[in-house]
Amino acid sequence: MEFLAQIINGLSLGSIYALIALGYTMVYGICKMLNFAHGDIIMVGAYMLSVAMATLHFPPFLAILTSMVVCAALGVIIERVAYKPLRNASPLAVLITAIGVSYFLQSSALLIFGSTQRKVDAAINFPSIQLGELSISGNALITLIVTIILMVGLNWFINNTMTGKAMLAVSEDKGAAQLMGVNVNFTIAITFLIGSALAAVAGVLFISSYKYVGPYTGAMPGIKAFVAAVLGGIGSVPGAMLGGILLGLIESLAKAYISTQLADAIVFGVLIVVLLVKPTGLMGKKITEKV
Amino acid sequence: MALLKVENLQVFYGVIQAVKGISFEVNQGEIVALIGANGAGKTTVLHTITGLVPAKAGSITYNGVDLLKTPSHKIVAMGMAHVPEGRRIFQELTVLENLQMGAFTRRDKGEVAETLKMVYERFPRLEERKKQVAGTLSGGEQQMLAMGRALMSKPDIILMDEPSMGLSPLFVTEIFDIIQEINKAGTTVLIVEQNAKKVLSIADCAYVLETGNIIMDGPAQELLNNDSVKKAYLGE
Ligand SMILES: Nc1ncnc2c1ncn2[C@@H]1O[C@H](COP(=O)(O)OP(=O)(O)OP(=O)(O)O)[C@@H](O)[C@H]1O
Ligand SMILES: [Mg+2]
Numbered sequence A: 001m002e003f004l005a006q007i008i009n010g011l012s013l014g015s016i017y018a019l020i021a022l023g024y025t026m027v028y029g030i031c032k033m034l035n036f037a038h039g040d041i042i043m044v045g046a047y048m049l050s051v052a053m054a055t056l057h058f059p060p061f062l063a064i065l066t067s068m069v070v071c072a073a074l075g076v077i078i079e080r081v082a083y084k085p086l087r088n089a090s091p092l093a094v095l096i097t098a099i100g101v102s103y104f105l106q107s108s109a110l111l112i113f114g115s116t117q118r119k120v121d122a123a124i125n126f127p128s129i130q131l132g133e134l135s136i137s138g139n140a141l142i143t144l145i146v147t148i149i150l151m152v153g154l155n156w157f158i159n160n161t162m163t164g165k166a167m168l169a170v171s172e173d174k175g176a177a178q179l180m181g182v183n184v185n186f187t188i189a190i191t192f193l194i195g196s197a198l199a200a201v202a203g204v205l206f207i208s209s210y211k212y213v214g215p216y217t218g219a220m221p222g223i224k225a226f227v228a229a230v231l232g233g234i235g236s237v238p239g240a241m242l243g244g245i246l247l248g249l250i251e252s253l254a255k256a257y258i259s260t261q262l263a264d265a266i267v268f269g270v271l272i273v274v275l276l277v278k279p280t281g282l283m284g285k286k287i288t289e290k291v
Numbered sequence B: 001m002a003l004l005k006v007e008n009l010q011v012f013y014g015v016i017q018a019v020k021g022i023s024f025e026v027n028q029g030e031i032v033a034l035i036g037a038n039g040a041g042k043t044t045v046l047h048t049i050t051g052l053v054p055a056k057a058g059s060i061t062y063n064g065v066d067l068l069k070t071p072s073h074k075i076v077a078m079g080m081a082h083v084p085e086g087r088r089i090f091q092e093l094t095v096l097e098n099l100q101m102g103a104f105t106r107r108d109k110g111e112v113a114e115t116l117k118m119v120y121e122r123f124p125r126l127e128e129r130k131k132q133v134a135g136t137l138s139g140g141e142q143q144m145l146a147m148g149r150a151l152m153s154k155p156d157i158i159l160m161d162e163p164s165m166g167l168s169p170l171f172v173t174e175i176f177d178i179i180q181e182i183n184k185a186g187t188t189v190l191i192v193e194q195n196a197k198k199v200l201s202i203a204d205c206a207y208v209l210e211t212g213n214i215i216m217d218g219p220a221q222e223l224l225n226n227d228s229v230k231k232a233y234l235g236e
Helices: A002-031 A040-055 A060-086 A091-113 A139-160 A161-173 A174-179 A184-211 A219-231 A236-257 A262-278 B042-049 B093-102 B108-121 B124-128 B137-149 B168-182 B196-202 B220-225 B227-233
Strands: A129-130 A135-136 B004-013 B016-027 B031-036 B057-063 B080-083 B159-163 B188-194 B203-208 B213-219
Touching: A002 A091, A002 A135, A002 A139, A002 A161, A002 A236, A040 A060, A040 A091, A040 A184, A040 B168, A060 A091, A060 A135, A091 A219, A129 B188, A135 A161, A135 A219, A135 A236, A135 B203, A139 A161, A139 A184, A139 B093, A161 A174, A161 B196, A174 A262, A184 A219, A219 A236, A236 A262, A262 B057, B004 B042, B016 B031, B016 B042, B016 B057, B016 B213, B031 B042, B031 B168, B042 B159, B042 B188, B057 B093, B057 B137, B057 B203, B080 B137, B093 B108, B093 B137, B108 B124, B108 B137, B108 B159, B124 B137, B137 B168, B137 B227, B168 B196, B168 B213, B188 B196, B196 B220, B203 B220, B213 B220
Parallel strands: B031 B188, B031 B203, B080 B159, B159 B188
Antiparallel strands: A129 A135, B004 B016, B004 B057, B203 B213
Protein backbone atom coordinates (compact mmCIF):
# COMPACT_ATOMS: atom_id res chain seq x y z
CA MET A 1 0.00 0.00 0.00
CA GLU A 2 2.81 2.33 0.96
CA PHE A 3 4.42 1.30 -2.30
CA LEU A 4 1.34 2.27 -4.30
CA ALA A 5 1.31 5.69 -2.64
CA GLN A 6 4.95 6.15 -3.62
CA ILE A 7 4.14 5.20 -7.19
CA ILE A 8 1.44 7.85 -7.32
CA ASN A 9 3.82 10.43 -5.86
CA GLY A 10 6.37 9.47 -8.45
CA LEU A 11 3.87 9.69 -11.29
CA SER A 12 2.77 13.09 -10.12
CA LEU A 13 6.31 14.43 -9.76
CA GLY A 14 7.13 12.82 -13.10
CA SER A 15 4.22 14.54 -14.81
CA ILE A 16 5.58 17.91 -13.74
CA TYR A 17 8.99 16.98 -15.17
CA ALA A 18 7.30 15.75 -18.33
CA LEU A 19 5.39 19.00 -18.82
CA ILE A 20 8.63 20.96 -18.59
CA ALA A 21 10.57 18.43 -20.66
CA LEU A 22 8.06 18.87 -23.48
CA GLY A 23 9.15 22.50 -23.85
CA TYR A 24 12.83 21.54 -23.98
CA THR A 25 12.26 18.80 -26.49
CA MET A 26 9.88 20.70 -28.79
CA VAL A 27 12.19 23.69 -28.98
CA TYR A 28 15.17 21.43 -29.53
CA GLY A 29 13.32 19.56 -32.24
CA ILE A 30 12.47 22.67 -34.19
CA CYS A 31 15.44 24.98 -33.50
CA LYS A 32 18.12 22.43 -32.59
CA MET A 33 18.93 24.52 -29.54
CA LEU A 34 18.90 23.86 -25.80
CA ASN A 35 16.78 26.58 -24.28
CA PHE A 36 18.33 26.75 -20.82
CA ALA A 37 16.03 29.60 -19.88
CA HIS A 38 13.08 27.24 -20.11
CA GLY A 39 13.30 26.20 -16.44
CA ASP A 40 13.01 29.82 -15.35
CA ILE A 41 9.66 30.10 -17.09
CA ILE A 42 8.36 27.89 -14.27
CA MET A 43 9.57 30.45 -11.77
CA VAL A 44 7.90 33.28 -13.69
CA GLY A 45 4.72 31.21 -13.85
CA ALA A 46 4.77 30.65 -10.10
CA TYR A 47 5.35 34.37 -9.36
CA MET A 48 2.55 35.31 -11.75
CA LEU A 49 0.24 32.90 -10.00
CA SER A 50 1.13 34.40 -6.66
CA VAL A 51 0.71 37.98 -7.86
CA ALA A 52 -2.60 37.19 -9.56
CA MET A 53 -4.03 35.53 -6.46
CA ALA A 54 -2.54 37.52 -3.58
CA THR A 55 -2.28 41.01 -5.11
CA LEU A 56 -4.96 41.05 -7.79
CA HIS A 57 -7.30 38.70 -5.89
CA PHE A 58 -8.06 36.65 -8.97
CA PRO A 59 -9.89 33.37 -8.40
CA PRO A 60 -7.54 30.36 -8.83
CA PHE A 61 -8.71 29.40 -12.29
CA LEU A 62 -8.24 32.91 -13.66
CA ALA A 63 -4.88 33.18 -11.90
CA ILE A 64 -3.68 29.98 -13.56
CA LEU A 65 -4.85 31.27 -16.93
CA THR A 66 -3.06 34.60 -16.36
CA SER A 67 0.12 32.75 -15.50
CA MET A 68 -0.14 30.68 -18.69
CA VAL A 69 -0.78 33.70 -20.89
CA VAL A 70 2.09 35.70 -19.39
CA CYS A 71 4.50 32.78 -19.74
CA ALA A 72 3.39 32.03 -23.30
CA ALA A 73 3.93 35.66 -24.26
CA LEU A 74 7.28 35.73 -22.46
CA GLY A 75 8.41 32.60 -24.33
CA VAL A 76 7.52 34.15 -27.68
CA ILE A 77 9.23 37.44 -26.79
CA ILE A 78 12.40 35.67 -25.64
CA GLU A 79 12.55 33.80 -28.94
CA ARG A 80 11.98 36.96 -30.98
CA VAL A 81 14.45 39.13 -29.12
CA ALA A 82 17.20 36.73 -28.07
CA TYR A 83 17.16 33.66 -30.30
CA LYS A 84 15.75 34.69 -33.67
CA PRO A 85 18.67 36.98 -34.54
CA LEU A 86 20.93 33.97 -33.92
CA ARG A 87 19.02 31.55 -36.18
CA ASN A 88 22.14 30.95 -38.27
CA ALA A 89 24.76 31.51 -35.56
CA SER A 90 26.95 28.79 -34.09
CA PRO A 91 25.27 26.47 -31.58
CA LEU A 92 27.68 27.66 -28.89
CA ALA A 93 26.61 31.30 -29.31
CA VAL A 94 22.98 30.26 -28.98
CA LEU A 95 23.71 28.15 -25.90
CA ILE A 96 25.52 31.02 -24.18
CA THR A 97 22.65 33.35 -25.06
CA ALA A 98 20.17 30.92 -23.52
CA ILE A 99 22.20 30.81 -20.32
CA GLY A 100 22.27 34.62 -20.41
CA VAL A 101 18.48 34.75 -20.75
CA SER A 102 18.20 32.39 -17.79
CA TYR A 103 20.33 34.72 -15.61
CA PHE A 104 18.37 37.68 -16.90
CA LEU A 105 15.07 36.16 -15.78
CA GLN A 106 16.47 35.17 -12.38
CA SER A 107 17.99 38.61 -11.81
CA SER A 108 14.80 40.35 -12.88
CA ALA A 109 12.85 38.28 -10.36
CA LEU A 110 15.44 39.13 -7.73
CA LEU A 111 15.05 42.84 -8.48
CA ILE A 112 11.27 42.81 -8.52
CA PHE A 113 10.46 40.36 -5.73
CA GLY A 114 13.63 40.33 -3.63
CA SER A 115 15.61 37.33 -2.51
CA THR A 116 13.27 36.09 0.22
CA GLN A 117 11.01 33.30 -0.86
CA ARG A 118 7.43 34.29 -1.31
CA LYS A 119 4.64 32.11 0.04
CA VAL A 120 2.13 31.13 -2.57
CA ASP A 121 -1.39 30.11 -1.65
CA ALA A 122 -2.15 26.86 -3.36
CA ALA A 123 -4.12 27.46 -6.53
CA ILE A 124 -5.21 23.87 -6.49
CA ASN A 125 -6.06 22.18 -3.26
CA PHE A 126 -7.86 18.91 -3.47
CA PRO A 127 -8.59 16.73 -0.45
CA SER A 128 -6.88 13.37 -0.14
CA ILE A 129 -8.75 10.33 -1.25
CA GLN A 130 -9.02 7.45 1.19
CA LEU A 131 -8.93 4.00 -0.40
CA GLY A 132 -9.01 1.52 2.46
CA GLU A 133 -5.75 2.07 4.32
CA LEU A 134 -4.30 4.02 1.43
CA SER A 135 -4.47 7.79 1.41
CA ILE A 136 -3.81 9.32 -1.98
CA SER A 137 -2.94 13.00 -2.23
CA GLY A 138 -5.65 14.81 -4.15
CA ASN A 139 -3.15 17.26 -5.62
CA ALA A 140 -0.93 14.43 -6.85
CA LEU A 141 -3.91 12.86 -8.54
CA ILE A 142 -5.01 16.13 -10.14
CA THR A 143 -1.46 16.79 -11.33
CA LEU A 144 -1.45 13.42 -13.00
CA ILE A 145 -4.86 13.91 -14.60
CA VAL A 146 -4.11 17.43 -15.86
CA THR A 147 -0.84 16.21 -17.36
CA ILE A 148 -2.47 13.28 -19.10
CA ILE A 149 -5.12 15.59 -20.60
CA LEU A 150 -2.48 18.08 -21.78
CA MET A 151 -0.32 15.36 -23.29
CA VAL A 152 -3.17 13.73 -25.14
CA GLY A 153 -4.20 17.18 -26.35
CA LEU A 154 -0.68 18.06 -27.46
CA ASN A 155 -0.26 14.76 -29.27
CA TRP A 156 -3.54 15.27 -31.02
CA PHE A 157 -2.58 18.82 -31.98
CA ILE A 158 0.78 17.78 -33.42
CA ASN A 159 -0.52 14.83 -35.40
CA ASN A 160 -3.92 16.06 -36.52
CA THR A 161 -3.72 19.77 -37.27
CA MET A 162 -1.88 21.35 -40.17
CA THR A 163 -0.03 23.63 -37.72
CA GLY A 164 1.14 20.53 -35.86
CA LYS A 165 2.30 18.88 -39.06
CA ALA A 166 4.02 22.11 -40.04
CA MET A 167 5.92 21.90 -36.74
CA LEU A 168 7.10 18.39 -37.63
CA ALA A 169 7.98 19.51 -41.15
CA VAL A 170 9.98 22.52 -39.90
CA SER A 171 11.78 20.27 -37.40
CA GLU A 172 12.91 18.08 -40.26
CA ASP A 173 13.70 20.54 -43.02
CA LYS A 174 13.06 24.29 -42.74
CA GLY A 175 13.76 24.95 -46.41
CA ALA A 176 11.45 22.22 -47.69
CA ALA A 177 8.77 23.38 -45.25
CA GLN A 178 9.05 26.91 -46.66
CA LEU A 179 8.59 25.54 -50.16
CA MET A 180 5.29 24.08 -48.94
CA GLY A 181 4.23 27.55 -47.82
CA VAL A 182 4.98 27.12 -44.11
CA ASN A 183 5.93 30.33 -42.32
CA VAL A 184 8.93 29.07 -40.34
CA ASN A 185 9.13 32.06 -37.97
CA PHE A 186 5.47 31.75 -37.08
CA THR A 187 5.80 28.01 -36.52
CA ILE A 188 8.78 28.49 -34.22
CA ALA A 189 6.87 31.16 -32.29
CA ILE A 190 3.96 28.73 -31.83
CA THR A 191 6.39 26.14 -30.50
CA PHE A 192 7.77 28.54 -27.88
CA LEU A 193 4.24 29.59 -27.02
CA ILE A 194 3.06 26.05 -26.36
CA GLY A 195 6.23 25.03 -24.53
CA SER A 196 6.08 28.07 -22.25
CA ALA A 197 2.38 27.68 -21.51
CA LEU A 198 3.03 24.05 -20.51
CA ALA A 199 5.90 25.25 -18.29
CA ALA A 200 3.50 27.67 -16.63
CA VAL A 201 1.13 24.81 -15.85
CA ALA A 202 4.08 22.86 -14.49
CA GLY A 203 4.97 25.88 -12.35
CA VAL A 204 1.44 26.06 -10.95
CA LEU A 205 1.41 22.35 -10.15
CA PHE A 206 4.92 22.45 -8.71
CA ILE A 207 4.23 25.42 -6.46
CA SER A 208 1.00 23.86 -5.24
CA SER A 209 3.02 21.30 -3.35
CA TYR A 210 6.16 23.36 -2.60
CA LYS A 211 4.28 26.49 -1.47
CA TYR A 212 7.23 28.90 -1.83
CA VAL A 213 8.69 30.64 -4.85
CA GLY A 214 12.04 32.40 -5.16
CA PRO A 215 14.14 33.64 -8.08
CA TYR A 216 15.87 30.26 -8.39
CA THR A 217 12.80 28.09 -8.03
CA GLY A 218 12.90 27.06 -11.68
CA ALA A 219 16.50 25.91 -11.73
CA MET A 220 16.20 22.46 -10.15
CA PRO A 221 13.00 21.26 -11.86
CA GLY A 222 14.42 22.77 -15.05
CA ILE A 223 17.56 20.67 -14.84
CA LYS A 224 15.60 17.54 -13.93
CA ALA A 225 13.25 18.08 -16.85
CA PHE A 226 16.22 18.58 -19.13
CA VAL A 227 17.57 15.23 -17.93
CA ALA A 228 14.12 13.74 -18.59
CA ALA A 229 14.12 15.11 -22.13
CA VAL A 230 17.57 13.64 -22.80
CA LEU A 231 16.58 10.35 -21.16
CA GLY A 232 13.53 10.07 -23.41
CA GLY A 233 15.46 11.19 -26.47
CA ILE A 234 15.71 14.94 -27.02
CA GLY A 235 13.54 16.06 -29.91
CA SER A 236 10.98 13.33 -29.30
CA VAL A 237 7.65 14.42 -27.81
CA PRO A 238 6.60 10.94 -26.60
CA GLY A 239 10.17 10.56 -25.32
CA ALA A 240 9.83 13.66 -23.13
CA MET A 241 6.61 12.29 -21.68
CA LEU A 242 8.16 8.89 -20.97
CA GLY A 243 11.42 10.39 -19.69
CA GLY A 244 9.62 12.74 -17.32
CA ILE A 245 7.39 10.04 -15.84
CA LEU A 246 10.31 7.60 -15.45
CA LEU A 247 12.47 10.23 -13.81
CA GLY A 248 9.74 11.10 -11.31
CA LEU A 249 9.18 7.44 -10.48
CA ILE A 250 12.86 6.69 -10.02
CA GLU A 251 13.37 9.77 -7.87
CA SER A 252 10.39 9.04 -5.62
CA LEU A 253 11.18 5.38 -5.19
CA ALA A 254 14.85 6.09 -4.56
CA LYS A 255 13.93 8.65 -1.92
CA ALA A 256 11.50 6.29 -0.23
CA TYR A 257 13.48 3.08 -0.31
CA ILE A 258 17.15 3.86 -0.80
CA SER A 259 18.21 7.26 0.42
CA THR A 260 17.02 10.82 0.13
CA GLN A 261 20.57 12.09 -0.27
CA LEU A 262 21.40 9.61 -2.98
CA ALA A 263 18.18 10.08 -4.99
CA ASP A 264 19.61 12.64 -7.39
CA ALA A 265 22.77 10.61 -7.86
CA ILE A 266 20.65 7.61 -8.73
CA VAL A 267 18.64 9.66 -11.22
CA PHE A 268 21.79 10.79 -13.01
CA GLY A 269 23.20 7.27 -12.77
CA VAL A 270 20.18 5.95 -14.64
CA LEU A 271 20.64 8.67 -17.26
CA ILE A 272 24.26 7.70 -17.78
CA VAL A 273 23.44 4.01 -18.10
CA VAL A 274 20.65 4.68 -20.58
CA LEU A 275 22.87 6.93 -22.67
CA LEU A 276 25.62 4.32 -22.66
CA VAL A 277 23.23 1.67 -23.95
CA LYS A 278 21.23 3.95 -26.22
CA PRO A 279 23.02 7.23 -26.92
CA THR A 280 19.96 8.82 -28.51
CA GLY A 281 17.79 8.28 -25.44
CA LEU A 282 14.89 5.89 -25.03
CA MET A 283 12.79 7.10 -27.95
CA GLY A 284 15.36 9.26 -29.70
CA LYS A 285 16.06 9.21 -33.39
CA LYS A 286 19.37 9.50 -35.14
CA ILE A 287 21.27 12.58 -34.04
CA THR A 288 22.77 14.51 -36.91
CA GLU A 289 23.07 17.86 -35.16
CA LYS A 290 26.19 19.49 -33.86
CA VAL A 291 25.19 20.57 -30.34
CA MET B 1 5.39 38.30 -71.69
CA ALA B 2 7.51 35.67 -70.05
CA LEU B 3 5.96 33.84 -67.09
CA LEU B 4 9.30 33.81 -65.29
CA LYS B 5 12.08 36.23 -66.09
CA VAL B 6 15.54 36.16 -64.53
CA GLU B 7 17.78 39.13 -65.23
CA ASN B 8 21.47 39.66 -64.41
CA LEU B 9 21.19 37.39 -61.40
CA GLN B 10 24.21 37.25 -59.13
CA VAL B 11 24.44 34.95 -56.13
CA PHE B 12 27.25 34.63 -53.60
CA TYR B 13 28.01 32.12 -50.87
CA GLY B 14 30.20 34.26 -48.63
CA VAL B 15 32.91 35.52 -50.96
CA ILE B 16 32.41 32.77 -53.53
CA GLN B 17 30.29 33.81 -56.48
CA ALA B 18 28.15 30.88 -57.63
CA VAL B 19 26.00 32.72 -60.19
CA LYS B 20 27.67 35.47 -62.21
CA GLY B 21 24.97 37.62 -63.73
CA ILE B 22 22.75 35.31 -65.76
CA SER B 23 19.49 36.06 -67.58
CA PHE B 24 16.89 33.71 -68.95
CA GLU B 25 13.15 33.40 -69.50
CA VAL B 26 10.50 30.76 -69.16
CA ASN B 27 7.34 31.19 -71.20
CA GLN B 28 3.92 29.88 -70.31
CA GLY B 29 3.48 26.23 -71.30
CA GLU B 30 7.14 25.52 -72.06
CA ILE B 31 9.60 23.00 -70.73
CA VAL B 32 12.84 24.89 -70.18
CA ALA B 33 16.00 23.00 -69.30
CA LEU B 34 19.04 24.24 -67.41
CA ILE B 35 22.00 21.95 -68.01
CA GLY B 36 25.60 22.07 -66.87
CA ALA B 37 28.32 20.19 -65.04
CA ASN B 38 28.56 19.65 -61.27
CA GLY B 39 28.94 22.92 -59.43
CA ALA B 40 27.84 25.04 -62.40
CA GLY B 41 25.25 26.81 -60.23
CA LYS B 42 22.05 25.15 -61.41
CA THR B 43 20.67 24.35 -57.97
CA THR B 44 21.67 27.79 -56.75
CA VAL B 45 19.55 29.38 -59.48
CA LEU B 46 16.47 27.39 -58.52
CA HIS B 47 17.04 28.06 -54.81
CA THR B 48 17.30 31.77 -55.49
CA ILE B 49 14.05 31.75 -57.48
CA THR B 50 12.11 30.26 -54.56
CA GLY B 51 13.92 32.33 -51.97
CA LEU B 52 15.92 29.64 -50.19
CA VAL B 53 19.12 31.53 -51.08
CA PRO B 54 19.29 35.35 -51.27
CA ALA B 55 20.46 37.12 -54.43
CA LYS B 56 23.17 39.73 -54.42
CA ALA B 57 22.01 41.55 -57.53
CA GLY B 58 19.63 41.22 -60.44
CA SER B 59 15.93 40.52 -60.57
CA ILE B 60 13.53 37.61 -60.76
CA THR B 61 10.04 38.43 -61.97
CA TYR B 62 7.21 35.94 -61.92
CA ASN B 63 3.81 36.94 -63.29
CA GLY B 64 4.90 40.55 -62.87
CA VAL B 65 5.81 40.04 -59.17
CA ASP B 66 9.34 40.66 -57.90
CA LEU B 67 10.25 37.32 -56.31
CA LEU B 68 13.39 38.68 -54.65
CA LYS B 69 11.10 40.79 -52.44
CA THR B 70 8.73 37.90 -51.72
CA PRO B 71 9.26 35.73 -48.62
CA SER B 72 9.95 32.13 -49.56
CA HIS B 73 6.83 30.73 -47.89
CA LYS B 74 4.54 32.98 -49.94
CA ILE B 75 5.76 31.75 -53.30
CA VAL B 76 3.95 28.42 -53.49
CA ALA B 77 0.58 30.13 -53.09
CA MET B 78 1.46 32.22 -56.17
CA GLY B 79 1.45 29.04 -58.25
CA MET B 80 5.11 28.04 -58.18
CA ALA B 81 6.16 24.63 -56.84
CA HIS B 82 9.75 23.45 -56.40
CA VAL B 83 10.90 19.82 -56.32
CA PRO B 84 14.26 20.42 -54.66
CA GLU B 85 17.54 18.64 -55.24
CA GLY B 86 17.71 15.47 -53.17
CA ARG B 87 13.88 15.37 -52.99
CA ARG B 88 13.77 16.58 -49.39
CA ILE B 89 10.55 14.78 -48.56
CA PHE B 90 9.59 14.74 -44.89
CA GLN B 91 11.10 11.43 -43.86
CA GLU B 92 9.20 11.09 -40.60
CA LEU B 93 5.78 11.92 -41.99
CA THR B 94 3.67 9.41 -43.87
CA VAL B 95 3.22 9.52 -47.63
CA LEU B 96 -0.25 11.01 -47.20
CA GLU B 97 1.00 13.62 -44.72
CA ASN B 98 3.73 14.63 -47.15
CA LEU B 99 1.10 15.11 -49.83
CA GLN B 100 -1.03 17.12 -47.40
CA MET B 101 1.97 19.35 -46.71
CA GLY B 102 2.12 19.99 -50.45
CA ALA B 103 -1.36 21.51 -50.21
CA PHE B 104 -0.52 23.41 -47.01
CA THR B 105 -1.65 26.80 -48.30
CA ARG B 106 -4.83 25.57 -49.96
CA ARG B 107 -7.95 26.03 -47.88
CA ASP B 108 -10.65 24.39 -50.01
CA LYS B 109 -10.78 20.81 -48.71
CA GLY B 110 -12.92 19.57 -51.57
CA GLU B 111 -10.52 20.83 -54.22
CA VAL B 112 -7.54 19.42 -52.34
CA ALA B 113 -9.22 16.02 -52.20
CA GLU B 114 -9.68 16.19 -55.97
CA THR B 115 -6.03 17.05 -56.53
CA LEU B 116 -5.07 14.15 -54.25
CA LYS B 117 -7.12 11.81 -56.41
CA MET B 118 -5.34 13.12 -59.49
CA VAL B 119 -1.93 12.64 -57.90
CA TYR B 120 -2.85 9.08 -56.89
CA GLU B 121 -3.96 8.38 -60.46
CA ARG B 122 -0.63 9.58 -61.75
CA PHE B 123 1.32 7.75 -59.06
CA PRO B 124 -0.70 4.67 -58.02
CA ARG B 125 2.28 3.51 -55.95
CA LEU B 126 1.76 6.45 -53.62
CA GLU B 127 -1.82 5.48 -52.91
CA GLU B 128 -0.79 1.91 -52.10
CA ARG B 129 1.72 3.30 -49.61
CA LYS B 130 -0.13 6.29 -48.26
CA LYS B 131 0.16 5.17 -44.61
CA GLN B 132 3.84 4.30 -44.94
CA VAL B 133 6.46 6.53 -43.33
CA ALA B 134 8.12 8.36 -46.22
CA GLY B 135 11.68 7.67 -45.07
CA THR B 136 11.14 3.97 -45.78
CA LEU B 137 10.23 4.49 -49.46
CA SER B 138 12.66 3.45 -52.18
CA GLY B 139 14.56 6.17 -54.03
CA GLY B 140 12.22 6.05 -57.00
CA GLU B 141 9.15 6.15 -54.80
CA GLN B 142 10.61 9.12 -52.94
CA GLN B 143 11.02 10.92 -56.26
CA MET B 144 7.38 10.20 -57.08
CA LEU B 145 6.40 11.51 -53.67
CA ALA B 146 8.43 14.69 -54.14
CA MET B 147 6.73 15.29 -57.47
CA GLY B 148 3.31 14.37 -56.12
CA ARG B 149 3.84 16.72 -53.19
CA ALA B 150 4.66 19.57 -55.57
CA LEU B 151 1.59 18.81 -57.70
CA MET B 152 -0.60 19.02 -54.59
CA SER B 153 -0.24 22.80 -54.67
CA LYS B 154 -1.77 22.78 -58.19
CA PRO B 155 1.13 24.79 -59.58
CA ASP B 156 1.20 26.87 -62.76
CA ILE B 157 4.94 26.35 -62.94
CA ILE B 158 7.02 23.61 -61.40
CA LEU B 159 10.79 23.77 -60.82
CA MET B 160 12.53 20.39 -60.80
CA ASP B 161 16.09 19.79 -59.70
CA GLU B 162 17.60 16.59 -61.12
CA PRO B 163 14.53 14.38 -60.94
CA SER B 164 16.49 11.50 -62.48
CA MET B 165 19.24 11.47 -59.86
CA GLY B 166 19.96 7.98 -58.56
CA LEU B 167 17.22 6.27 -60.53
CA SER B 168 17.49 3.18 -62.73
CA PRO B 169 17.38 3.84 -66.51
CA LEU B 170 13.90 2.35 -66.81
CA PHE B 171 12.64 4.58 -64.08
CA VAL B 172 14.31 7.64 -65.55
CA THR B 173 12.30 7.10 -68.71
CA GLU B 174 9.12 6.82 -66.67
CA ILE B 175 9.84 10.01 -64.73
CA PHE B 176 10.52 11.93 -67.95
CA ASP B 177 7.29 10.63 -69.45
CA ILE B 178 5.44 11.88 -66.40
CA ILE B 179 7.11 15.30 -66.65
CA GLN B 180 5.92 15.54 -70.24
CA GLU B 181 2.40 14.57 -69.19
CA ILE B 182 2.39 17.17 -66.42
CA ASN B 183 3.48 19.76 -68.98
CA LYS B 184 0.83 18.70 -71.49
CA ALA B 185 -1.77 19.08 -68.74
CA GLY B 186 -0.84 22.78 -68.64
CA THR B 187 1.98 23.18 -66.16
CA THR B 188 5.08 25.10 -67.20
CA VAL B 189 8.31 23.29 -66.29
CA LEU B 190 11.77 24.60 -65.46
CA ILE B 191 14.04 21.59 -65.11
CA VAL B 192 17.66 21.17 -64.06
CA GLU B 193 19.36 17.98 -65.20
CA GLN B 194 22.70 16.22 -65.49
CA ASN B 195 21.10 13.78 -67.89
CA ALA B 196 21.37 16.26 -70.77
CA LYS B 197 20.39 13.90 -73.54
CA LYS B 198 17.12 12.92 -71.89
CA VAL B 199 16.16 16.41 -70.86
CA LEU B 200 17.00 17.99 -74.22
CA SER B 201 14.76 15.45 -75.89
CA ILE B 202 11.72 16.66 -73.95
CA ALA B 203 12.52 20.37 -73.51
CA ASP B 204 11.47 23.25 -75.74
CA CYS B 205 14.56 25.29 -75.07
CA ALA B 206 17.61 25.05 -72.91
CA TYR B 207 20.35 27.09 -71.28
CA VAL B 208 23.84 25.74 -70.70
CA LEU B 209 25.40 26.88 -67.45
CA GLU B 210 29.13 26.79 -66.83
CA THR B 211 30.67 28.02 -63.55
CA GLY B 212 27.95 30.56 -62.98
CA ASN B 213 27.60 31.83 -66.56
CA ILE B 214 25.21 30.92 -69.33
CA ILE B 215 27.50 30.00 -72.20
CA MET B 216 24.90 28.87 -74.70
CA ASP B 217 21.17 28.78 -75.18
CA GLY B 218 18.63 27.95 -77.82
CA PRO B 219 15.95 25.48 -78.89
CA ALA B 220 16.59 22.12 -77.24
CA GLN B 221 16.70 20.31 -80.57
CA GLU B 222 19.45 22.61 -81.81
CA LEU B 223 21.56 22.11 -78.70
CA LEU B 224 21.08 18.37 -79.05
CA ASN B 225 22.79 18.59 -82.44
CA ASN B 226 25.40 21.15 -81.45
CA ASP B 227 28.92 19.76 -81.61
CA SER B 228 30.33 21.38 -78.49
CA VAL B 229 27.27 20.40 -76.45
CA LYS B 230 27.59 16.87 -77.79
CA LYS B 231 31.19 16.75 -76.70
CA ALA B 232 30.82 18.35 -73.28
CA TYR B 233 27.44 17.11 -72.09
CA LEU B 234 26.27 14.22 -74.21
CA GLY B 235 29.46 12.20 -74.08
CA GLU B 236 29.64 11.76 -77.82
N1 LIG C 1 25.64 26.43 -49.14
C1 LIG C 1 26.74 26.66 -49.87
N2 LIG C 1 27.80 27.26 -49.32
C2 LIG C 1 28.92 27.53 -50.05
N3 LIG C 1 29.05 27.23 -51.33
C3 LIG C 1 28.02 26.62 -51.94
C4 LIG C 1 26.82 26.31 -51.24
N4 LIG C 1 25.98 25.70 -52.10
C5 LIG C 1 26.63 25.65 -53.28
N5 LIG C 1 27.85 26.20 -53.20
C6 LIG C 1 28.82 26.32 -54.29
O1 LIG C 1 28.21 27.02 -55.34
C7 LIG C 1 28.55 26.43 -56.59
C8 LIG C 1 27.29 26.03 -57.33
O2 LIG C 1 26.62 25.00 -56.63
P1 LIG C 1 25.26 24.38 -57.11
O3 LIG C 1 24.81 23.46 -56.06
O4 LIG C 1 24.35 25.46 -57.50
O5 LIG C 1 25.72 23.56 -58.38
P2 LIG C 1 24.90 22.59 -59.33
O6 LIG C 1 25.04 23.10 -60.70
O7 LIG C 1 23.54 22.38 -58.82
O8 LIG C 1 25.75 21.25 -59.19
P3 LIG C 1 25.25 19.73 -59.15
O9 LIG C 1 25.01 19.34 -60.56
O10 LIG C 1 26.44 19.01 -58.60
O11 LIG C 1 24.07 19.65 -58.30
C9 LIG C 1 29.44 25.26 -56.28
O12 LIG C 1 30.77 25.65 -56.49
C10 LIG C 1 29.20 24.98 -54.81
O13 LIG C 1 30.36 24.49 -54.20
MG1 LIG D 1 22.54 20.79 -58.10
